[in-house]
Amino acid sequence: MATVWLHFRGEFDRRQQEQIVTGFAAAGVATVPFKDAADGAGIVFFDGQCRDICDFIRATSHRGRERVIAISAVQPQNSWQLLKAGASDVLTWDDQGNNIEEVADRFARWQEVDDLLESSLITDNLVGKSHIWKNTLRQVIEVARFTDASVLVTGESGTGKELVARLVHTLDSRERKRDLIVVDATTIVEGLCGSEFFGHERGAFTGASSARDGAFALADGGTLFLDEIGELPLELQAQLLRVVQERCYKRVGGNSWQKTRFRLVCATNRNLLEEVKKGRFRHDLYYRIAGWECRLPPLRERIEDIIPLARHFIALFDRNVKPPQLDRGVEEYLVGRQYPGNVRDLKLLINRIMYRHVGKGAITIGHIPEDERPPLGTGTSDWCDESFERAIHNAFLFGVGLKEIGRVAEDTAVNIAVTTEEGNLQRAAKRLGVTDRALQLRRAARHNELLQVGQDRTLPTMPFCQ
Ligand SMILES: Nc1ncnc2c1ncn2[C@@H]1O[C@H](COP(=O)(O)OP(=O)(O)OP(=O)(O)O)[C@@H](O)[C@H]1O
Numbered sequence: 001m002a003t004v005w006l007h008f009r010g011e012f013d014r015r016q017q018e019q020i021v022t023g024f025a026a027a028g029v030a031t032v033p034f035k036d037a038a039d040g041a042g043i044v045f046f047d048g049q050c051r052d053i054c055d056f057i058r059a060t061s062h063r064g065r066e067r068v069i070a071i072s073a074v075q076p077q078n079s080w081q082l083l084k085a086g087a088s089d090v091l092t093w094d095d096q097g098n099n100i101e102e103v104a105d106r107f108a109r110w111q112e113v114d115d116l117l118e119s120s121l122i123t124d125n126l127v128g129k130s131h132i133w134k135n136t137l138r139q140v141i142e143v144a145r146f147t148d149a150s151v152l153v154t155g156e157s158g159t160g161k162e163l164v165a166r167l168v169h170t171l172d173s174r175e176r177k178r179d180l181i182v183v184d185a186t187t188i189v190e191g192l193c194g195s196e197f198f199g200h201e202r203g204a205f206t207g208a209s210s211a212r213d214g215a216f217a218l219a220d221g222g223t224l225f226l227d228e229i230g231e232l233p234l235e236l237q238a239q240l241l242r243v244v245q246e247r248c249y250k251r252v253g254g255n256s257w258q259k260t261r262f263r264l265v266c267a268t269n270r271n272l273l274e275e276v277k278k279g280r281f282r283h284d285l286y287y288r289i290a291g292w293e294c295r296l297p298p299l300r301e302r303i304e305d306i307i308p309l310a311r312h313f314i315a316l317f318d319r320n321v322k323p324p325q326l327d328r329g330v331e332e333y334l335v336g337r338q339y340p341g342n343v344r345d346l347k348l349l350i351n352r353i354m355y356r357h358v359g360k361g362a363i364t365i366g367h368i369p370e371d372e373r374p375p376l377g378t379g380t381s382d383w384c385d386e387s388f389e390r391a392i393h394n395a396f397l398f399g400v401g402l403k404e405i406g407r408v409a410e411d412t413a414v415n416i417a418v419t420t421e422e423g424n425l426q427r428a429a430k431r432l433g434v435t436d437r438a439l440q441l442r443r444a445a446r447h448n449e450l451l452q453v454g455q456d457r458t459l460p461t462m463p464f465c466q
Contacts, residue, residue, distance in 0.1 A: 010047030027104035061086030146378035155296030158344030178222035230270035
């Protein structure tokens with residue numbers, strides 16, 4: 001039974017509230033008050049007038065309660081704003097309680113999606129705990145499990161497109177589902193591509209000594225995964241149109257139409273709509289393969305996932321031993337590093353680190369291969385890069401002296417720390433290596449100074465930084 005939180009905002013008397021709770025219980029949905037729910041999906045009932053409802057939904061959906069259905073007593077004015085604020089849907093309450101069942105069905109589906117998300121099928125294979133990753137997976141699970149839509153998986157190289165394609169196949173709920181057939185468009189040999197996809201009859205061309213099935217026949221009853229579809233030559237794209245649309249084809253050298261039933265999953269690291277605009281990808285094929293498009297985020301958009309992924313790869317490295325711990329310095333290094341090749345890059349790095357690791361002790365910075373170590377400057381201030389030095393040169397050009405440079409550099413550091421910590425002065429002080437009180441006094445003194453000279457109240461950043 002799905003459990004969701006309920007919240008009422010506006011004029012709802014006790015009797016109405018009880019009626020709604022009972023209605024949901026009868027439809028198989030248990031409800032708890034919003035204040036008692038740590039996370040998960042929920043419903044907010046509002047009277048249609050409530051002005052702060054968007055703020056409530058925004059705050060709620062940012063606190064891990066991602067799926068919120070807003071139900072209004074009267075037709076709401078601000079449905080689109082509610083969706084933008086994070087509501088999954090906005091409904092108008094039907095006095096007879098007729099939409100309870102429909103809402104209950106949605107929650108039942110979401111519950112199943114969430115159960116799968118937390119199952120070992122996912123947690124052991126598609127690692128990540130960031131919101132963006134979990135939301136992406138939720139969409140994949142829902143479309144794979146509850147629809148037969150063709151799925152287009154996009155994302156930079158190494159973001160996990162093939163893993164996701166395999167997941168779509170695994171979750172496909174067709175009875176008597178057959179195999180996953182993978183065709184990588186970059187490996188198709190020109191001239192033989194027709195046979196690769198459609199198969200051929202005996203004697204269809206020189207060397208065709210016997211008839212052979214192609215990918216469309218092999219995928220019958222299963223899933224066809226076309227990897228790197230953005231690399232398919234235009235001519236072949238034209239040939240694929242009919243079979244993708246109508247699921248029937250002719251073998252090379254054959255005359256009769258063959259039927260096939262497969263689920264199609266395609267992947268590419270190209271932006272196919274851009275390719276369509278440039279005339280390199282057929283728009284009619286694009287609309288046939290992109291029943292549902294799923295964009296996988298690059299690793300830089302989900303930094304919280306770096307350490308869980310690193311631990312996952314350490315555990316995979318040798319399944320027979322207890323995985324060693326990661327020293328704090330290594331964790332900081334891993335989080336601060338850039339990963340142009342995304343998760344594949346991280347996996348490779350962890351394997352290289354593990355080749356150097358001996359025994360049961362923690363993994364320390366000494367295990368990081370030399371060519372992976374961060375470059376160090378010649379002086380003690382390794383953080384000073386060219387742009388900082390350029391700023392100082394600019395300062396001299398403006399005739400700015402040491403005292404002003406020091407003052408502006410400090411203001412800049414304070415501003416950046418406060419912004420990075422989203423206005424939390426305690427955390428900003430910690431980042432700056434000063435006490436809370438010192439930071440407060442410093443800010444107050446600077447504000448007073450600025451007010452005296454009639455400047456804006458915000459602290460200026462380095463004016464000579466171009
Ligand atoms: N979320 C993840 N959890 C665990 N392993 C992952 C995850 N994402 C990617 N990987 C691993 O990273 C490597 C690259 O993943 P995959 O081949 O699926 O990426 P891709 O996007 O298809 O790359 P390409 O576009 O270069 O073909 C694989 O070894 C895969 O197992």
